[in-house]
Amino acid sequence: MNQKFFNLPQERQDLIRNSAMTEFGDSTFKKTSADSIAKRAGVSKGLLFHYFKDKRELYLYLFQYAIDECMNIFNKHILKASYFGQTDFFQTLEVGHKVKMDMVRRHPGLFRFVMRAYYERDSVLTPKLRKKLADVLEETTTTFLSRMDLHKFKDGVDPRAVVRLLTLASEGMLAETGAYTAEEIDRLFQEYRAYADMLRRHLYKEEYL
Amino acid sequence: MNQKFFNLPQERQDLIRNSAMTEFGDSTFKKTSADSIAKRAGVSKGLLFHYFKDKRELYLYLFQYAIDECMNIFNKHILKASYFGQTDFFQTLEVGHKVKMDMVRRHPGLFRFVMRAYYERDSVLTPKLRKKLADVLEETTTTFLSRMDLHKFKDGVDPRAVVRLLTLASEGMLAETGAYTAEEIDRLFQEYRAYADMLRRHLYKEEYL
């Protein structure tokens, strides 16, 4: 790709990236047209192909970008929180979810795009890239769990199942939400917290409530 | 639409309906081509337009069909179960989920299609149809809740939240599953049951365990 892309002001880069991710997130790689991406970004199609030689190149760059962005955010917030001694499962998970919602606000199409890219048949992704994402996901929950104080849970509760359940719920809510307005995102967060609170109240030992 | 469609053997009807729902479920109405539907069904495009005058007509028929199918299943199993005196929340919900998985096996693309149709912008659906689906969804959980024995729950637990949480999880699992093989569906069901069991064990009063 044309490195001059990075000389553009951040806003413009984001505009293009976000438009592309939203469009790619809405349908298949093949069915997503360069026209629609350009149109959404309010930019000429020529410009797109000036910075990215291919639709494919753009797509792969976006996937890489998305993974990196996720990792950065995770490192910056979760690891930092645990570094400062925060060890409560639900408290940290809530921070994680808030951060995720912030990301949705800044990159509205990112998660849909990543998920679609990952699960799409006849994927344009190399197996190596797919594995990388899977590893990142696996790794984040593992290190998260390793840093949390898990004896607060009642005996027999599988914390990993709790993470997964809340993640699934979050994904589900995100999937059924069309436009990510500020209020909508806030509503999502509130609903998430309701579930998390319910789980916390009943899965923690009484002395930790 | 051409009523002769219903003279076709059920298998053939299902073949066409399932192919169409899967294709429509994969992308927008506009971006879904009649060609791809025909191809997936192993049928000529001409035949499609022989039975349905329009892409639009096919789409609307499918939506109607999907809603009806859901209602039928719901009535047949859930209402019947409660009629025979089954009042346990999780037990009945599990039956519901099993039934849902059976539906996924028989109509692999149905839920994706319905969800996409419902949330798609510039929808081809009339507001009336959208409302109908929303009502069906709302109504099913309401009548479900009204027939279950809810004092088994500990005080302060919102059963509606439990339904929603498990539904979101189910949707999430379904969304991240590409091919609905028999084993895959079984795995989904097992995972669902793990969550449901966890919730049951900790949200029910001890005397009901």
Place this chain on the structure above:
DNA sequence: ACCGCCGTTGACCAAATCGGTCAACCCCCA
């Protein structure tokens, strides 16, 4: 005032794909 640079445009291309049509085919039953 003039240049040259660079981000940007939109007209343009051949090729593919689109929704939809239609004459002709195949096969079964009379």
Place this chain on the structure above:
DNA sequence: TGGGGGTTGACCGATTTGGTCAACGGCGGT
């Protein structure tokens, strides 16, 4: 042997596709 109905695939004009390219406009330097 003669339909008749389910089915096909070639075909239509219109649109859209990924990608190119000559030219524009504004700005900093001289």
